Amino acid sequence: MSKEGEHHHWRGRWAWPHSWEEAEGFLKRIAMEVREEPLPWAPHWLVGVDVAYGVTRAFAGVAAYDLEKASVAASWVVPGVPPWPYRPGFFFLREAPLVLAALKGLPKRSVVVLHGHGRAHPLRAGLASVVGVLLELPTIGCAGSLLCGEATEPGAAAGSWSPIWWEKRRVGAWVRTKAGVKPVVVSVGHGIRLQEAVHLVSTASVYRLPQPLREADRLARQVMRSCGG
DNA sequence: GCGACAG
DNA sequence: ATCTTGTCGC
Numbered sequence: 001m002s003k004e005g006e007h008h009h010w011r012g013r014w015a016w017p018h019s020w021e022e023a024e025g026f027l028k029r030i031a032m033e034v035r036e037e038p039l040p041w042a043p044h045w046l047v048g049v050d051v052a053y054g055v056t057r058a059f060a061g062v063a064a065y066d067l068e069k070a071s072v073a074a075s076w077v078v079p080g081v082p083p084w085p086y087r088p089g090f091f092f093l094r095e096a097p098l099v100l101a102a103l104k105g106l107p108k109r110s111v112v113v114l115h116g117h118g119r120a121h122p123l124r125a126g127l128a129s130v131v132g133v134l135l136e137l138p139t140i141g142c143a144g145s146l147l148c149g150e151a152t153e154p155g156a157a158a159g160s161w162s163p164i165w166w167e168k169r170r171v172g173a174w175v176r177t178k179a180g181v182k183p184v185v186v187s188v189g190h191g192i193r194l195q196e197a198v199h200l201v202s203t204a205s206v207y208r209l210p211q212p213l214r215e216a217d218r219l220a221r222q223v224m225r226s227c228g229g
Numbered sequence: 230g231c232g233a234c235a236g
Numbered sequence: 237a238t239c240t241t242g243t244c245g246c
Contacts, residue, residue, distance in 0.1 A: 052237085089234075091235050121235080127235075143235045147234065147235050
C-alpha cells in the first residue's frame with residue numbers, strides 16, 4: 001500500500017488520519033455520515049473481505065458470494081503493508097487501507113461484509129462504517145465478540161438473534177448463525193438496515209461465520225503462506 | 230485505579 | 237490475530 005488512500009476518489013473530502021487523536025475525530029465524522037436505510041435493490045452478491053498478516057506484509061482476501069447460487073463465484077487477493085498496529089476501537093487504521101484497495105470494481109448489487117464492527121462501536125463507526133462511507137457501498141460488520149454494548153443471549157436455534165444496546169441505541173444484533181454455537185455480532189456498516197444485514201449474514205452462513213468471510217480468510221491465509229509471510 | 234478491549 | 241495436527245467428545 002502506498003501513502004494511504006492517495007489515489008482514491010474520496011481524497012480531499014476525507015483526510016486520512018495520521019495520529020490516534022485524528023483517528024477519533026475521523027470516526028466521529030464517519031459516524032455522522034452513516035445511513036441506516038433499506039438497500040435500493042435486491043442484493044445479488046455478498047462480498048466478504050478479510051486480511052491476513054505476515055511479518056512484513058499483509059494480504060487482503062476478497063470472496064464474492066452469489067446469494068442465489070449460494071456459492072463463491074470469484075475471489076482474489078491483494079498484497080499490501082499494514083501501516084498501524086492494532087488497537088481496540090481503531091482497527092480501521094490497520095485494516096481499512098488495504099481493504100479499500102482490494103474492493104475495486106465490484107459488480108452491481110454488491111453488499112460487503114467485513115470481519116469487524118460497524119455501528120456496534122464506542123463511537124458508532126467501526127471498520128465496516130469507514131469502508132461503507134468512503135466507498136459509498138452498503139456494508140455489514142460481522143465480528144466474533146462485543147467491543148461495547150449489551151445484549152441478551154439469542155435462542156439456541158440458527159437464525160435467532162437479539163438486539164445489542166449501547167448508550168440507549170440499538171447498534172447491532174447478536175446472531176446465532178449456527179445452532180448451539182456462540183453468536184456473532186452483526187451491525188450496520190453503511191447503507192443497509194440491521195434487519196437486512198442480519199438476514200443476509202444468516203442466509204450466507206453454514207458455520208459460525210458467513211461463507212464469504214470464511215472464504216476470504218482462507219484464501220488470504222493460503223496466499224500469505226505460499227508467499228512465505 | 231483496574232479491567233476490558235473488533236483483528 | 238498468530239505459533240499448530242490430530243484428536244477427544246457430543
